[in-house]
Amino acid sequence: MAIRTILVAVSGGTASNGAVELACRLAKRHEAHLEGFHVRIDPRVVIATMAGDGFGMGMPLAGQWADQIMADAASLASRTKATFLSAIAGHGLSLATTPSKGRTSAAWHEETGYAPNLVSRRARFFDLVILGRSERVVEQSHTDTIEETLLHSGRPVLLAPAKAPAAIADAIAVGWNGSPEAVKTLALSLPLLAAARAVSVITIGDKKEAVASLIDYLAWQGIAATHINVPSVSGVGPGQQLLAAARDAGADLLVMGGYGHMPWQEFVFGGATREIVGVSLLPLLLSH
Numbered sequence: 001m002a003i004r005t006i007l008v009a010v011s012g013g014t015a016s017n018g019a020v021e022l023a024c025r026l027a028k029r030h031e032a033h034l035e036g037f038h039v040r041i042d043p044r045v046v047i048a049t050m051a052g053d054g055f056g057m058g059m060p061l062a063g064q065w066a067d068q069i070m071a072d073a074a075s076l077a078s079r080t081k082a083t084f085l086s087a088i089a090g091h092g093l094s095l096a097t098t099p100s101k102g103r104t105s106a107a108w109h110e111e112t113g114y115a116p117n118l119v120s121r122r123a124r125f126f127d128l129v130i131l132g133r134s135e136r137v138v139e140q141s142h143t144d145t146i147e148e149t150l151l152h153s154g155r156p157v158l159l160a161p162a163k164a165p166a167a168i169a170d171a172i173a174v175g176w177n178g179s180p181e182a183v184k185t186l187a188l189s190l191p192l193l194a195a196a197r198a199v200s201v202i203t204i205g206d207k208k209e210a211v212a213s214l215i216d217y218l219a220w221q222g223i224a225a226t227h228i229n230v231p232s233v234s235g236v237g238p239g240q241q242l243l244a245a246a247r248d249a250g251a252d253l254l255v256m257g258g259y260g261h262m263p264w265q266e267f268v269f270g271g272a273t274r275e276i277v278g279v280s281l282l283p284l285l286l287s288h
Contacts, residue, residue, distance in 0.1 A: 003030040003191045004101065007126035009119045009145065010036050012080035014162045015132030020084060021164035022283065023130045024091040027104055029169075029195060034093060034106045036084040037122055039115040040077050043069035073112075081108055116148035123153035127191075130158045150288050156188040158253075159284045165252055168283060171198040173251035174225070175242045178210055181257025185287040186214075189255045190221055192285070199225040200249045204241050205232030246282060255285040 008023035010016040020036070027034040043066040088095075088106040096105035111118050123129040131146055150157050169192045176182055186193075193199050199218065203211060211227055218225045230245045232238075246254045 001127070001191070003032050003127045005126045006030075006032050006034045006128045006130060007123055008034065008036055008130040009115075009132070009149075010038050010080050010084055011115070011132070012038065012076045012083075013132075016080065016083070017132070018162045018164040019130050019132035019160040020087045022158070022160045022168050024087055024093060025164075025168055026128070026130075027093060027106070028091055030191065031104050032127070033096070033099070033104070034088065035126070036081070036088075036106070036108050037119065038077055038080050038084075038108075038110045039118050040073040040110060040112040041069060042113050043073075077110055081110075084108060116144040119145050120149040120152045123149050123155050123157075126155060128158060129153060129155050130160055132160050133162065150286055156185065156285055156287045159286065161281045161283065165283065167252045169196055169253045171200075171249070171251050172196045172253045172255060173200045173202050173246035173249050175246075175254060175256035176201050176203050176211065176214060177257075179257055181288060183257075185255055185257045185285065188287050189285055190223075192253070192255075193218070193223050193225075194221060196223075198250070199223055200228050200246075200251065201225050202228045202230065202242060202245045202249070204230050204238045204245075243282065251282070253283045253285060257287065 003026070006023055006027050008019050010020060023034055023036075026032070085095075085108070093104055093106040095107060096103075097107055109122075111122075119129075119131075129149060131149060133146075146157070146159065149155075172189075172193055174186060174189070174193075176186075201211060201214060201218075215225055215227060228245055228249060230241050233241060242256070243254070
């Protein structure tokens with residue numbers, strides 16, 4: 001299935017820049033409709049959280065805080081929208097709200113509330129979701145919005161670095177272990193794979209389940225893929241090995257299944273998803 005609609009979550013922080021840039025490029029390449037989605041902070045949630053943390057506030061003070069939070073949120077939303085509009089104009093995308101197949105367009109949408117929940121729900125109605133990774137959270141395993149969207153949207157999620165790379169989805173590496181998550185992500189990534197110049201299927205150690213069948217399947221889709229097997233190295237996690245192999249293959253996008261276990265199990269037992277999301281500056285396409 002083709003990519004007709006793309007959602008890019010724009011917080012207004014450093015994470016937004018790379019995400020919007022890659023979203024614009026992919027929208028043009030696939031003649032897709034792009035929506036910039038911004039979630040304003042709900043002052044009631046902030047005040048309730050602070051009260052729960054022991055910061056007692058009387059009604060007048062709470063009201064003053066709410067007014068200030070709302071004013072700051074409105075200012076951030078205005079600046080973020082202006083940045084998004086500037087980016088789409090730079091890529092020649094025009095604003096449109098009426099669906100029109102085969103014509104690249106863009107739109108802006110705002111809601112107020114808790115971003116992880118709202119982004120994951122909104123994402124369900126788009127072919128591709130693009131989220132940014134702030135330079136401030138590199139080396140952390142995840143952010144709430146990334147994890148919620150990956151686990152509950154049912155859609156492929158592309159994680160973009162804060163600074164957009166020179167190319168995107170031109171040379172794609174596919175991490176393969178035969179898991180249901182890997183199969184689903186592969187299927188969802190077919191439009192990107194079909195448009196790529198080069199596709200590499202990477203396996204680690206003896207995790208070479210059905211690779212020949214996978215290569216044949218991709219060939220039937222018109223995708224010529226090569227297989228790269230990386231021997232397991234004691235003391236080196238599979239995520240690190242997969243990232244290194246993708247870089248060695250010259251990939252500008254790594255496709256892999258996300259969270260084969262539930263997140264708490266990944267935290268306890270490790271896992272390639274957390275390992276890769278926590279350190280990679282290479283764009284990642286994930287699904288669960």
